[in-house]
Amino acid sequence: MSTISVFLILVAVLAVVVLSMTIKIVPQARAGIVERFGKYRTTLPAGLNIVLPFIDKVRYMIDLREQVVSFPPQPVITEDNLTVSIDTVIYFQVTDAVAATYEIANYIQAIEQLTMTTLRNIIGGMTLEHALTSRDQINSGLRGELDGATGKWGIRVNRVELKGIDPPPSIIDAMEKQMRAERDKRAAILNAEGQRQSAILSAEGDKQSRILTAEGQKQAQILNAQADRQAAILRAQGEAQAILNVFQAIHDGNPDQKLLSYQYLQTLPKIANGENASTWIIPAELTKALGTLGGTIGKIPVDGGGSKHRVDIEEPVAEEADEDAGTQAAVEQALEAAKDAEGPGGRLGGSATAPSDAPPADEGEPPTGP
Structure with missing residues (x-):
């Protein structure tokens, strides 16, 4: 190459x-x-x-995106000197890259340490029970503190969440016992309230039952009294009507001395049939006694003037309960009629014993007519 x-x-x-x-x-x-x-x-x-x-x-x-950082549990002491472990989650976002680069060496570590110190300050002013029931208050307070401190670093803390607040095992056991005691207490209170309501309802039912029973007995007694009253009125009306009918029949029949003697003889067996009549003795002077009775009865006038008040035998007996005045008037009329019929010669149905001044009748002599 x-x-x-x-x-x-x-x-x-x-x-x-x-x-x-x-x-x-x-x-x-x-x-x-x-x-x-x-x-x-x-x-x-x-x-x-x-x-x-x-x-x-x-x-x-x-x-520059929103980031989520979870910090490990940290021990925190509450106001009542109890140590609890709290782990947090921070949602933050870098708003100024230059400040996040040159104002702080490691902003994540700085946020973690700031979170722990701020959390200790907030939890240190609360009791355990208050801390367990005030998570929203803790979150909002912690977010405000962190956002104010990290602003100069070009970081905005959007949200802070407490993942967990873990008391010591002994405190957890005591809290469970307390909650169990509270539940037992509420259950006992509810049972007592139920028994109280049941007793009240039972008493009310018994009261209403007694009242209704008393009302029923009262109505029954009233009805029985009204029935007895009606029956007494009807019996009085019947007896009054019977007295008037018998009185009218006697006067209409115009009885004589023989009929009265015959009625006396028919009465003797009834006297012998009495419960206390174990022995019956017929006197030897029975004929003389009958003569004496006939002489005594002979003085009864044959016709006492007749009935002063004619009663219709076919007339029905009054049954209305409000006819007391008519019944009383009928009874009084019957009594007045009996007094008028009594006359000067003797009383109908009087004593069979002869007066002391009546002359004795001869034995075997038939009684004379009136």
């Missing part, structure tokens, strides 16, 4: 190297930091860029 050919090959290689050092392609959402002789010169945007070879150099390629 000749010297000319070697020279041409070296020139071609040098041209390729110079061209590659002159043309720089920056990807999308990236920024290239260009230094000239070790000093910042410019920032290359995304796309095709041309720099001076051997003079300008792309020192850093900064990612």
Whole structure:
């Protein structure tokens, strides 16, 4: 190979190297930091860029997209002197490539350390229970502190999340016991409330049942009293009607002394059939006694003037409960009629014993008529 050919090959290689050092392609959402002789010169945007070879150099390629960094758990002491482990996740974005390159040596490590110190300050003013229930408050406070501190580094903290807050195992066990006790307490309260409501409802039901039973008994007693009253009224009406009918029949039949003697003889067997009548003795003077009874009854007038009040036998007995006044009037009329019929000669249905001044009738002598 000749010297000319070697020279041409070296020139071609040098041209390729110079061209590659002159043309720089920056990807999308990236920024290239260009230094000239070790000093910042410019920032290359995304796309095709041309720099001076051997003079300008792309020192850093900064990612402008939002980045997510997860930090390992760190021990943090709460206000009530309990150590908890907290791991965080930071969402940040580089807004100024020059500041992120020259203002801070390692912005990710700086964000991690700043996150830990800020988190200790925030958690140190909270109790464990407050820290466990205030994640949103911790996230917003931590984000504000980090965003204010990283602004001069050209970094914007968009979001901070606490992945976990892990108390010590003994505290976790105590919290579980406390929660179990709280649940048992709520269960006991609910059971007591249920029993209380059940007892109240049972008492209300028993009360209503007793009230309804008492009301039913009251109505039944009222109805029974009304029925007894109605029955008593009807019996009184029937007895009054029977008295009037018997009284009218007696006067209409105009009985004599023989009929009364016959009725007396029919009554004697009924007297002998009494419960206490174990022995029946017929007196020898039975004929004389009958004569005396006949003489006594003979003084009853044959016709006492008749019934003062004619009663229709076919008239139905009143059944209405509101006819008390009519029934009472009927009874009073019957009593008045009986008094009027009594007359001066004696009483109907009076004592069978002869008066002391009546002359005794002769034995065997038939009684005289009225």
